[in-house]
Amino acid sequence: MKVTKKIVLEEHDMPTQWYNIVADMVQRPAPMMNPETKQPLRPEEMSTLFAEELVKQEFSTERYIDIPDEVRDLYRIWRPTPLVRASGLEKALDTPAKIYFKNESISPVGSHKLNSAIPQAYYNKKQGIQHMTTETGAGQWGSSLAIACKHFGLDLTVFMVNSSYEQKPYRKSVMHTYGANVIPSPSLQTEVGRQLRERYPNTPGSLGMAISEAVELARKQPNTRYGLGSTMSHVCLHQTIIGQEAIKQMEIAGDYPDVVIACFGGGSNFAGLSFPFMRNNLTKGYKTRFIAAEPEACPKLTKGRFEYDFGDSTGLTPLIPMYTLGHEFEPAAIHAGGLRYHGAGAIVSQLHKDGLIEAVDINQLDSFKAGVLFSQVEGIIPAPESTHAICAAIQEALKAKEEGVERVILFNLSGHGLIDMASYDRYFAGELNG
Ligand SMILES: *Cc1c(COP(=O)(O)O)cnc(C)c1O
Numbered sequence: 262m263k264v265t266k267k268i269v270l271e272e273h274d275m276p277t278q279w280y281n282i283v284a285d286m287v288q289r290p291a292p293m294m295n296p297e298t299k300q301p302l303r304p305e306e307m308s309t310l311f312a313e314e315l316v317k318q319e320f321s322t323e324r325y326i327d328i329p330d331e332v333r334d335l336y337r338i339w340r341p342t343p344l345v346r347a348s349g350l351e352k353a354l355d356t357p358a359k360i361y362f363k364n365e366s367i368s369p370v371g372s373h374k375l376n377s378a379i380p381q382a383y384y385n386k387k388q389g390i391q392h393m394t395t396e397t398g399a400g401q402w403g404s405s406l407a408i409a410c411k412h413f414g415l416d417l418t419v420f421m422v423n424s425s426y427e428q429k430p431y432r433k434s435v436m437h438t439y440g441a442n443v444i445p446s447p448s449l450q451t452e453v454g455r456q457l458r459e460r461y462p463n464t465p466g467s468l469g470m471a472i473s474e475a476v477e478l479a480r481k482q483p484n485t486r487y488g489l490g491s492t493m494s495h496v497c498l499h500q501t502i503i504g505q506e507a508i509k510q511m512e513i514a515g516d517y518p519d520v521v522i523a524c525f526g527g528g529s530n531f532a533g534l535s536f537p538f539m540r541n542n543l544t545k546g547y548k549t550r551f552i553a554a555e556p557e558a559c560p561k562l563t564k565g566r567f568e569y570d571f572g573d574s575t576g577l578t579p580l581i582p583m584y585t586l587g588h589e590f591e592p593a594a595i596h597a598g599g600l601r602y603h604g605a606g607a608i609v610s611q612l613h614k615d616g617l618i619e620a621v622d623i624n625q626l627d628s629f630k631a632g633v634l635f636s637q638v639e640g641i642i643p644a645p646e647s648t649h650a651i652c653a654a655i656q657e658a659l660k661a662k663e664e665g666v667e668r669v670i671l672f673n674l675s676g677h678g679l680i681d682m683a684s685y686d687r688y689f690a691g692e693l694n695g
Contacts, residue, residue: 264348267364268510270341276505277328279498282536282608284324285543288615290494290607294569294580302579310479310487311495314384318495326498328380335379335412339368340502344510345674349638351658358661358668359516360654363507363534365675366641370404370435372676373530374490377499378405379412381488386413392485394478396420396446396471398526399598399646400432401676402490407439420446420454420474422601424465424594431680446471453477453575465594468602469574476577491527491599492572492581492606500533503673508537511671518549518671520657524649525553525562525620526600528609530675538671539617553609553620554653556600556628557695559592561585562613562620570604583610595625596684596693597645599676621656623649626695629688631655632678644676645684 283289292301307316318326328336347360365373385393393415397403403419410417419441426433426445436443444450446466447457451474457464464470472489479487489496511517521538523531531553541547553562561584570585572578585604586592592601605613612618632648634655635641643651654672661668678685687693 264346265514266348267343267345268513269343270506270509272337272341274509275333275336275341276502277333278325279328280501280505280537280540281321281324281326281498282539283322283494285540286611287543288611290611291582293582293607296571296576296580310476312381312384312388312390312486314387315381315495318498319493329383332380332383336502341506342367344507344514347639350635353634353638354655354658354662356658356662357666358658358670360658361511361514361518361669361671362674363503363671365503365530365673366644366677370401370408371680372401372405372644373500373503373533374402374405375409376502376533377490377496377529378402378409380499382406382409382413382415385486386415390415390484390486392416392418392482393488394418394475394485395488395490396422396468396475397490398422398468398601399425399681400429400436401599403441403443404432404435404439406488406490407436407441411440417441418478419443420448420471422446422466422468422471422598425598428596428683429598429680435680446474448474451477453577457575464591467574467591469588472573473575473577476573491529491602492604494606494608496529497532497536497606497608500529501536503530503533504535504537507534507671516669519668520550520552520670522552522554522650522653522657522670522672524600524646524675525555525605526646527602527604528553528606530673532606532609534673542617551618552653553618554623554649555620556595556597556649557622557624558595559586559601559603560622561603561605563622567610567614572604582607584613593694596681597628597649599646600649621653623652624695625693628652629685629693641674642678642685643674644678645681647675650675
């Protein structure tokens with residue numbers, strides 16, 4: 262019998278609201294703290310840094326939040342994204358498991374990041390903000406916010422982690438094409454950048470450092486706000502469009518996932534795919550497993566500690582209750598730049614602490630091996646970040662084979678790797694570390 266290869270929704274089937282899992286959590290995340298007063302952070306304290314509507318979402322306990330029409334209009338450029346049966350991968354693994362993936366790589370920038378960039382630029386514009394600042398690791402977030410800002414007429418300065426700036430020159434070109442100003446970080450343009458360069462002269466940079474620079478500029482420059490591409494609750498919220506579409510599509514496929522998997526940087530694509538499914542665990546007693554696939558080089562969920570820590574590397578952000586490797590942790594310059602972050606979002610951290618989320622560490626060489634297999638049998642070259650999810654999905658499919666059970670596995674293909682081919686070249690040349 263032929264399997265259906267992909268399930269495509271119509272535009273009018275696109276969800277009209279984002280899902281806020283906080284409404285259904287038994288144990289809600291602890292509040293963020295003001296590091297000076299050691300008091301719970303108040304929304305007003307955040308609104309000098311983020312647009313007010315985003316701050317409202319950050320603190321919201323409403324279950325569903327309407328997606329503005331202007332945002333839905335732009336989502337329509339590529340959404341709804343297809344749900345694809347990885348039949349080629351199933352065959353290659355000779356597994357009884359059914360493997361599905363949600364293909365977020367088809368967005369114009371090549372990843373899920375645009376799902377949050379568009380509403381962030383929209384709410385800033387609506388409030389009359391003129392400039393935004395941000396950081397980017399591999400360049401996916403910077404590219405996404407660049408096109409979103411261009412659309413709404415905002416200008417954008419992106420601090421790009423220096424190792425990615427060198428490894429991924431075309432991401433920089435993409436951001437330039439969309440009209441953003443891109444600066445390798447740590448830079449000489451901010452006070453904190455100059456300090457970091459003095460303290461760590463040969464640093465490849467990190468997301469934590471780039472965040473420090475972007476936050477400093479947003480604070481100093483008038484009519485400017487900062488945008489963050491991961492970890493925060495409002496970012497996870499925007500990404501839930503992924504999982505809500507996937508629920509409808511799995512229903513059409515006639516299956517329900519036993520395991521949901523996504524790679525894990527700060528947790529936004531993981532949250533986006535898994536939270537709508539997790540709602541059924543929380544409210545209906547479903548027993549789906551949720552697996553976050555993080556890199557061995559940056560294992561905050563499996564080896565980190567749950568405590569209050571800063572979101573950036575120099576302590577400019579509020580204190581966040583999260584799994585962290587310490588805000589001064591310097592991850593190795595692995596090619597999955599989007600996973601090189603020391604912490605995890607507060608909601609995901611709380612869910613992990615409460616045993617609702619499992620985590621696995623994936624070795625860089627294993628992740629590329631999985632990425633190459635996936636490319637050859639499914640035709641899509643995955644982003645180095647996404648290969649971690651693929652690797653974890655393969656592990657689950659092989660386990661199902663050993664156990665002889667027909668398990669349903671769903672993973673997120675968070676992005677494609679067509680701008681990361683230098684990483685694949687280095688893998689084939691044997692130049693990558695495990
Ligand atoms: C940024 C990025 C990630 C990691 O970020 P999360 O917030 O954990 O989703 C994963 N995959 C791709 C393609 C990315 O660009």
